[in-house]
Amino acid sequence: MTGLMEGKRGLIMGLANDKSLAWGIAKRLREHGAELAFSYQGEALEKRVKPLAESLGSDFLIECDVSDMAALDTAFDTLAARWPTIDFVVHAIGFSDKNELRGKYVDTSLENFLMTMNISAYSLVAVTKRAAAMMPESGGSVVTLTYYGAEKVVPHYNVMGVAKAALETSVKYLANDLGPRNIRVNAISAGPIKTLAASGIGDFRYILKWNELNAPLRRNVTIEDVGGAGLYFLSDLSSGVTGETHHVDAGYHVVGMKQEDAPDI
Numbered sequence: 457m458t459g460l461m462e463g464k465r466g467l468i469m470g471l472a473n474d475k476s477l478a479w480g481i482a483k484r485l486r487e488h489g490a491e492l493a494f495s496y497q498g499e500a501l502e503k504r505v506k507p508l509a510e511s512l513g514s515d516f517l518i519e520c521d522v523s524d525m526a527a528l529d530t531a532f533d534t535l536a537a538r539w540p541t542i543d544f545v546v547h548a549i550g551f552s553d554k555n556e557l558r559g560k561y562v563d564t565s566l567e568n569f570l571m572t573m574n575i576s577a578y579s580l581v582a583v584t585k586r587a588a589a590m591m592p593e594s595g596g597s598v599v600t601l602t603y604y605g606a607e608k609v610v611p612h613y614n615v616m617g618v619a620k621a622a623l624e625t626s627v628k629y630l631a632n633d634l635g636p637r638n639i640r641v642n643a644i645s646a647g648p649i650k651t652l653a654a655s656g657i658g659d660f661r662y663i664l665k666w667n668e669l670n671a672p673l674r675r676n677v678t679i680e681d682v683g684g685a686g687l688y689f690l691s692d693l694s695s696g697v698t699g700e701t702h703h704v705d706a707g708y709h710v711v712g713m714k715q716e717d718a719p720d721i
């Protein structure tokens with residue numbers, strides 16, 4: 457089946473390189489005919505994002521640091537100057553001081569707590585408000601990326617887990633606010649995948665191995681797995697779904713204890 461996104465256009469936020477979860481989603485959306493714009497944070501990333509965007513037929517790149525409300529306004533003005541409406545947004549953004557993504561949560565500083573919440577949770581609210589203003593009467597769809605560390609304690613995930621919990625709850629409140637306009641808001645809770653952001657998490661290799669050995673599917677997920685779920689949420693396939701946190705984690709979240717066949721690591 458192709459063409460699920462034919463006639464739809466939207467903004468991908470959070471593409472850093474070809475390992476990014478945003479890349480898995482963007483590729484799948486393009487395969488199905490979507491027109492894509494990309495926002496990136498800072499000039500250093502532009503040279504990485506540009507060729508990737510071009511390979512998906514896009515020359516529409518917008519610089520945007522989501523912690524800066526004026527920068528967000530400018531980014532959406534730039535988007536609106538070329539496209540009068542958008543149908544979807546992918547929010548694939550998270551950040552925390554990596555010194556606090558190891559050790560204990562109890563040691564989280566106020567400064568990093570606020571920064572992590574701002575970039576990783578509040579930004580979805582700020583983005584969704586601006587994106588909704590550009591969505592047509594027929595509605596639209598927003599998808600964000602979260603992680604199981606919001607639901608259960610995952611060692612080292614710390615303040616990011618707290619921010620993801622706020623993000624997941626924001627998804628519910630945003631879905632309720634915007635539902636009457638047929639704008640849907642959902643989250644994909646992805647299993648661990650080796651990306652730039654993930655490399656900041658203490659002992660991430662252990663998390664990867666543990667998930668691989670203990671998930672029902674006995675493997676880790678890929679950005680292509682995440683891309684399939686992104687296509688579902690941003691296309692009409694999920695027309696009756698909003699406020700949902702959907703796990704793409706090889707089933708890891710349903711397991712209550714170590715698998716009998718899992719070796720010690």
Ligand code: NAD
Pocket residue numbers: 469470471472473475476477478496497501520521522523547548549550551575601602603604645646647648649650651652653654
């Ligand atoms: P990534 O490093 O490829 O992407 C993170 C992106 O966030 C980068 O493009 C970075 O530029 C952007 N970003 C950070 N601060 C920003 C700011 N102030 N303004 C604008 N952009 C900013 O890593 P990823 O793993 O693809 O992360 C994407 C999302 O997926 C994140 O929300 C992450 O928490 C989530 N996620 C990742 C995993 C995983 O294991 N990799 C699992 C579940 C959820």
